[in-house]
Amino acid sequence: MNHPKPKLVVSACLNGEFVRYNGGSVEDPFVEKLLNYCQPISVCPEVSIGLGVPRAKVLIYWKDGYPRLFQPFTQRDLTEEMEKFSEEFLSSLPQVDGFLLKAKSPSCGVSNSTLSYKDPEGKVFSHRTKGLFAKKVLERFEDLPVEDEKRLRNEHIRRHFLIRLFSLARLREFMETAQHISQLMDFHKRNKYLLMLHSQVKLKEMGRLVATSKNFQETLKEYAKLFRLALKRSPSKGQWVNTFTHIFGYFSSRLNQKEKEHFFSLLEDFRKDLIEENVILELLKNWSFRFEEEYLQSQTLFEPYPKTLEKDT
Ligand code: SF4
Incomplete structure (x- = not known):
């Protein structure tokens, strides 16, 4: 059977790009294999809002009931910049078939795997949540498959993701x-x-x-x-x-x-x-x-x- 090549938006660090805060990328054999069958559209939201590589870590903390993206080392609140970038980037996409984003990231984490804090310094843990960019993806593309690389290790989740991704590409x-x-x-x-x-x-x-x-x-x-x-x-x-x-x-x-x-x-x-x-x-x-x-x-x-x-x- 001929298979289409899904247009998959992927966190750049999962696509072999050295964009993580520490200058590294993420090695995941399944993601690497999957991307050979797709047309990946790479994005690193943190680099895209002007944070360099390497960079001081960012985190999510809660203020007045809302999540804020904050960089303790520089004391910069990056929430508005991230939201603006997310809106613009997601509006500029062609028709895509799904998203594969990096787990646990304060920007890309999609599955409540990201640590969040009660204070901007990240000293008092609050709960696990989603990254700011990922949240916008989920709000805007509720009918598309959106997963992270860790959840794809579960075979049922992986198969369902693949069925949706390739069927939507078809x-x-x-x-x-x-x-x-x-x-x-x-x-x-x-x-x-x-x-x-x-x-x-x-x-x-x-x-x-x-x-x-x-x-x-x-x-x-x-x-x-x-x-x-x-x-x-x-x-x-x-x-x-x-x-x-x-x-x-x-x-x-x-x-x-x-x-x-x-x-x-x-x-x-x-x-x-x-x-x-x-x-x-x-x-x-x-x-x-x-x-x-x-x-x-x-x-x-x-x-x-x-x-x-x-x-x-
Ligand atoms: S998780 Fe997202 S923001 Fe962090 S390095 Fe990867 S692509 Fe960039």
Whole structure:
């Protein structure tokens, strides 16, 4: 399967640039591998607001209920500069497919991993929070995948991030060239089981939208919105089992008893966490070849992102 190259905004230090406060960068083998499959758009918010490399550390502290970005060594409050930069940078971006930002940073931290303090000197710990730049990203791009490199070490989070990132890139590329409702129908068909996996409700809504389209450009815009929303939630085990069972329906009458029993025992193993979803996906894909079900073979669900990204090393 051909995969698109997602436009991924990435913290510059994760992209091999020596921009950290201590003049270093961050080595993360999975991020390095992932970026080979993407069009990275690097950003270092701290360097972009004029802080040099190396630089004195900055931190977040709370004043009147609001987070402030502060550099104790110079006594500079950098909050307004960071907010201004974030707004301008995020407004200047082309259509992007996701963000991968550095964990724990007072600027880039996205997942409440950043330490924050009650005082500007950073002596009294308050709680963990998000970085200032990351906060703006999350507010503005709520339908895009936004993660940090540490959370991607969890395989469920990583897979969901990759599915969203590559699916949204596929959608973006499709939208750049699509001219006719028949092309959208075809796109929808190829994504049917991926969408079913994430949201049956949205799948139906999108099917109705495409079937009753009067104005192609408006339909396309609405479709893209629903597509992004549909993929937002990570699928539960029940949703996986439901999707597997639907696909199995294509072959069940042509399989022998032993093959059927094997399929249902794999579902049980999957429910009990003994095997990953990929084992069942491979079996179903094999059957799609054996029974020449071309419609199924073209389903993005079978390989939503490059296989080499399956492992985190
Ligand atoms: S975490 Fe963000 S602000 Fe800090 S060095 Fe990396 S890119 Fe720059």
